[in-house]
Amino acid sequence: MSTSYPLSNSQPHPSDEELRVVYQELCTSYHNIAEFRSKLLGLLPFVTASSFVATMIGDPSKSLPLARLVLPFGLFGALVTLALFLYEVDNLKRSALLTAQGRTLEKAMHLLGPFTPGPSSLFNTRNAAGLIYSTTFAGWICLALWFALPGTAIYVSLLVFVISVLLSLPFLQRLRIQVSKDFQVGGANEFSLQPHR
Numbered sequence: 001m002s003t004s005y006p007l008s009n010s011q012p013h014p015s016d017e018e019l020r021v022v023y024q025e026l027c028t029s030y031h032n033i034a035e036f037r038s039k040l041l042g043l044l045p046f047v048t049a050s051s052f053v054a055t056m057i058g059d060p061s062k063s064l065p066l067a068r069l070v071l072p073f074g075l076f077g078a079l080v081t082l083a084l085f086l087y088e089v090d091n092l093k094r095s096a097l098l099t100a101q102g103r104t105l106e107k108a109m110h111l112l113g114p115f116t117p118g119p120s121s122l123f124n125t126r127n128a129a130g131l132i133y134s135t136t137f138a139g140w141i142c143l144a145l146w147f148a149l150p151g152t153a154i155y156v157s158l159l160v161f162v163i164s165v166l167l168s169l170p171f172l173q174r175l176r177i178q179v180s181k182d183f184q185v186g187g188a189n190e191f192s193l194q195p196h197r
Contacts, residue, residue: 016109023105027114030098033091037125041132044084048139051077060147067147074144078137085133085168092126092172096179126172134164 014022055073060066102115142157149156 019105019109023102023109023113026098026102026105030095030102030114033095033098034125037088037091037095037129040084040088041129044081044136045132045139048077048081048136048143052139052143055143055146070146071144071148074140074142074146077140078144081133081137081140085137088129088133089172089175092129092175093179096176097183100180100183126176127169130165130168130172134161134168137161137164 051073055070058066060070099115102113103117106113106115138157138161141160142153145153145156
């Protein structure tokens with residue numbers, strides 16, 4: 001993860017103007033990632049629910065060829081969800097790194113901004129993402145098994161949901177902490193952020 005915003009090499013300490021430019025770039029990058037994530041997290045459950053409803057309305061049980069497509073279609077949806085989760089992990093790494101860099105800049109510039117830490121809460125974007133991906137993954141598994149295992153598909157998908165939540169939420173928390181630690185060890189020492197006077 002080499003997201004870095006190099007400051008001028010001609011002087012050891014950046015000017016106030018250089019700090020403002022770097023800070024603005026960090027804010028823009030952070031907001032772009034947040035906007036993309038919110039759109040994706042809103043679209044993912046909608047597509048899953050729409051696919052489930054369309055499949056049920058089509059009633060594949062009346063057509064054997066269509067019924068045979070439900071299992072691979074559901075598994076394909078689950079794999080796409082897993083791939084999008086991996087992409088989310090990369091975006092969360094970038095977001096955590098930008099937050100760590102932004103906090104360092106805000107401290108150097110003596111201002112309160114979007115990177116200033118707030119109170120810790122159970123209700124945060126990281127946990128929301130974990131729940132949305134777990135729910136969506138379980139939904140696709142339910143769809144895949146709906147006709148293959150009638151009566152038990154719902155229980156299997158509930159088990160998948162619980163396991164997904166128990167794995168994803170702690171993983172995402174550790175990921176954020178690790179990125180912050182990595183930045184403190186390596187990134188913050190790359191340059192001095194005291195403005196040049």
